[in-house]
Amino acid sequence: AKPIILRDLAKPRFFGAAANTTFLFNDKNYTNVISTQFSIFTPENEMKWESIEPEPDSFTFGPADEIVRFAESVGAKMRGHNFMWGNQLPPWVNASLTATELDKALKNHITTIMDHYRGKIYAWDVINEMISDNTPNETFKDNIWTQKFGEEAMPKALAYARGGQTAQALSDTLYNVAKGFLADGVPLDAIGFQCHFTLGQVPSTLQQNLQRFADLGLDVAITELDINIHGPANATALAQQAQDYWTVVDACVQTQRCVSVSVWGVSDDHSWIPNGAVLPWDAEKQPKPAFYAIADAFEGK
Numbered sequence: 001a002k003p004i005i006l007r008d009l010a011k012p013r014f015f016g017a018a019a020n021t022t023f024l025f026n027d028k029n030y031t032n033v034i035s036t037q038f039s040i041f042t043p044e045n046e047m048k049w050e051s052i053e054p055e056p057d058s059f060t061f062g063p064a065d066e067i068v069r070f071a072e073s074v075g076a077k078m079r080g081h082n083f084m085w086g087n088q089l090p091p092w093v094n095a096s097l098t099a100t101e102l103d104k105a106l107k108n109h110i111t112t113i114m115d116h117y118r119g120k121i122y123a124w125d126v127i128n129e130m131i132s133d134n135t136p137n138e139t140f141k142d143n144i145w146t147q148k149f150g151e152e153a154m155p156k157a158l159a160y161a162r163g164g165q166t167a168q169a170l171s172d173t174l175y176n177v178a179k180g181f182l183a184d185g186v187p188l189d190a191i192g193f194q195c196h197f198t199l200g201q202v203p204s205t206l207q208q209n210l211q212r213f214a215d216l217g218l219d220v221a222i223t224e225l226d227i228n229i230h231g232p233a234n235a236t237a238l239a240q241q242a243q244d245y246w247t248v249v250d251a252c253v254q255t256q257r258c259v260s261v262s263v264w265g266v267s268d269d270h271s272w273i274p275n276g277a278v279l280p281w282d283a284e285k286q287p288k289p290a291f292y293a294i295a296d297a298f299e300g301k
């Protein structure tokens, strides 16, 4: 039988993964899957602030460059991840900078990195996880950006990057923020939906939700998909997981402006969730039922 190549089936969309330099060339079977199945990559950690600008104006591009070169070598695109986030910040950013100093640092960070990667990144996650989990009581998360800049934080990052990212209460808040931004002329291009889901809990409104953002004139993308089994990965769980993957990929396929589906990792042994069996390949890099479900969804089956 012809091998199943998800990157081909996904066309005209991209099928992506978070890539991690720790495993890129150190685990042969991982390298094999990652070289053949994907058409877009997101560095799992290598472009985060603490990695790429650990000290003021001192940039460490090496590991991120490695992924960009790898992507080029296999004809895949890149998603940049990320510029404005409350986590994985080096101490100097989280320290006692004034608002003016922090503003300067943010601008320098974004422009230096975008210059370095000019022409090589398909989309940037400019803003990551900035909407509060506690909406509607509060709109934005409490972090250094909102502490120093308040509601100006996100427009600021978008203005510096000219570009965008994030995912029902939370989503409604995000929808209103996005709508307001567009009305104000803030240069927002796209919204990424992370989709770290628990088995059997993919929201039934996912496609509708993608569609309403698309209807604002924004591109949308599934940026960090994984499905946590939270228990034994028996046949029943794996079948439900396949169903869940299908639902998410199908939601993208049914949304014209949905440009890509990226899974957050490749194989269960190299996931940020150690025991969730969350990904489409198992620890032996063998395709799981989820893999075939993704193929079916891309093929409209």
Ligand code: G3I
Pocket: 044, 045, 087, 088, 128, 194, 224, 272
């Ligand atoms: O680099 C250090 C290493 O020097 C040290 O020896 C080691 C010991 O623990 O830690 C290493 O740092 C780890 C880092 O990944 C790089 O491997 C951190 O402990 C670990 O917490 C960090 O986890 C990452 C997490 O973001 C941090 O917030 C995960 O790999 C990464 O998958 C995860 O990705 C995020 C997305 O960016 C945004 N959306 C949610 C998603 C899951 O949390």
